[in-house]
Amino acid sequence: MIGSPPICFNARTAIRPEPSPASGVERKTDMLRERQLSARIAPTPPVQIGRPVAADLIAVLAAVTSGDPRVLTIQDQRALPSGPFELAHRSMQSGLRAWVERQTRLPLGYVEQLYTFADKDRGGGEQRVISISYLGLTREQPASGEFEASWRSWYAYFPWEDHRVGPPPVIEDVLLPRLRAWAEDSFSARIAHDRWQRAASTFGFDRAWNEELVLQRYELLYEAGLIPEAERDDAGDAPRDPAAIDAVSGMGRAMILDHRRILATGIARLRAKIKYHPVVFELMPETFTLLQLQRCVEALAGRLVHKQNFRRLIEQQELVEETGETSQDTGGRPAKLFRFRREVLAERAIFGTKLPISRA
Amino acid sequence: MIGSPPICFNARTAIRPEPSPASGVERKTDMLRERQLSARIAPTPPVQIGRPVAADLIAVLAAVTSGDPRVLTIQDQRALPSGPFELAHRSMQSGLRAWVERQTRLPLGYVEQLYTFADKDRGGGEQRVISISYLGLTREQPASGEFEASWRSWYAYFPWEDHRVGPPPVIEDVLLPRLRAWAEDSFSARIAHDRWQRAASTFGFDRAWNEELVLQRYELLYEAGLIPEAERDDAGDAPRDPAAIDAVSGMGRAMILDHRRILATGIARLRAKIKYHPVVFELMPETFTLLQLQRCVEALAGRLVHKQNFRRLIEQQELVEETGETSQDTGGRPAKLFRFRREVLAERAIFGTKLPISRA
């Protein structure tokens, strides 16, 4: 990547628009700037442009339905939706948004770039593919319907990530012993120690569980050869029968290419984000009870939250306001209905919304 | 929890999690995976490959020399180094690393992807360019020498970001009045209010200064038309005379295209990162005193730190170990020399290195 050109640094002049990596939410500003920029004249282009590559977008679209965090999948739930990068749009972000909304009729409340990958030969031959992945949040009842897409709980792909009812048995029953075996199967005691160290710290064998290490855990399992995708790659030839791959007990459902890794990246990002940015509301219906909100957060974080503290936090931050109505769904004292105070998005530049996650 | 944009809370430690798609530090895992993936056979390229585009990499290379945070620039300090994306390397990250090390002879201790941009019309006609930006940290005495590259304090580009000796006068003397004028120059009182609200919160007129909002501040100034680059874009034709652009007092040195924006992204990312990940050490020499370390952090954060608390934090986290030697450079009691305990990188999967930033 990056070429060898001795001293060259391109003197390109065209200006690059693009939505803010920070705000995620596309602002008027961005649009504005983009329009202006595209009207500009590029003064001095003469730069050797890199050789052509192909680019496409991959989306991790998340929603939470009845306490279950879901992700939109295609191809028999083995792939994330993706599409070619088109020039038609002002920015990739708006392009992604338009594309998703057209395909699924779901409004995307929030879009954020995740990561850009470059694989050698994917599409064959000389051409290289660049994949730019995005995380998008949408409301409930996805009603995707249309084509071959379907929503699926992301814990189907990462069974070890759901700690809402305590640590999943699969960790101790399957992962722990296999990771230990992997660690011990090393050339040196040093490597064995390091391996075990990593396993213990990412899975919390020796400390508290950290729900944000989704990607690290996946990568560790991959490296340890416990992930079907890894075996497939190792083989160097066609993947084994999908059914067989899925059959690898306890390791979760496999996906094509590195889609599962991208999904892990998205989950990790989202779990981190909800702690300091009020994005959860993008996943909630217009009005909701505090318990519903809490359940949503718990679904994402994969762990429980202390109810009283959760409420204290939400209230003291004035994130929501009462609608005046109440809901008496789940038998029990009726709960007040709330609505997200969108004003806070403007009020505070960036702030931390915190999540009280139980230690127990 | 939750949320979307702002929720306030005290400027205490606000530890911001991070969109770290991975650890940033390239691990064996990554290499491994990439090799495997490239050997893999794509089962069903579910995706039509997009039309060819050009791609290049842009680097924000940072170092801290004698209390000054520097960035590597080219073209008379008006551009960030960049180069075409080539297929020669296993990954973009390793490509970037190799390229930089070859060009500058600087070892990159840490590399992290920042953001990927896509422009319409840049290289002319049909072809579109994708720019993938990276943040790289390197040791002191950059000794770039070689070609037209030079290190430059990043506060030359963002004069309002250095609060180490208190808020820079430029904020109250220049920015505040101009932003107020911009806010008032709106169609509606509502817009005026929103504009002022944003200005006040990002620049801390009505609350504490938040050093992480580098990008938001830059974008705000851009939107307000106070940034030379914006005028240039607005003009719709060739940029004005560079000297004239730089002359815009108080607004910092301009750069080509949106390089300054990318730099802002890098600074913001770094300021956030040092609070929960021990990356500062990548900028330090092999051995150092705690005061030097503190100065480095202060240079990056653009604000002072409480010395005693800083030490307490560093020690209790066992990030460093004594070398046994002392340094008696700056007249005063000789300071013990320390060395970073690299083991911690392996010990803890991710942990928080916290920084005690003074409120005063």
Next chain:
DNA sequence: CCGTGTAATGCTCGTTTGGAGTATAAGTGA
């Protein structure tokens, strides 16, 4: 040799957060 300047260090304090627990109120359904 003493006084002064500059840092390094050690310790204390009071406040703020954040995790947890207890108690009580207010509905539904059997």
Next chain:
DNA sequence: TCACTTATACTCCAAACGAGCATTACACGG
């Protein structure tokens, strides 16, 4: 009516944090 479920109001406590005071150690200049 009771049994059950959830909403809500408070209280406690300990760790984390921001700040300040006091003391120790050197270099240097008279």
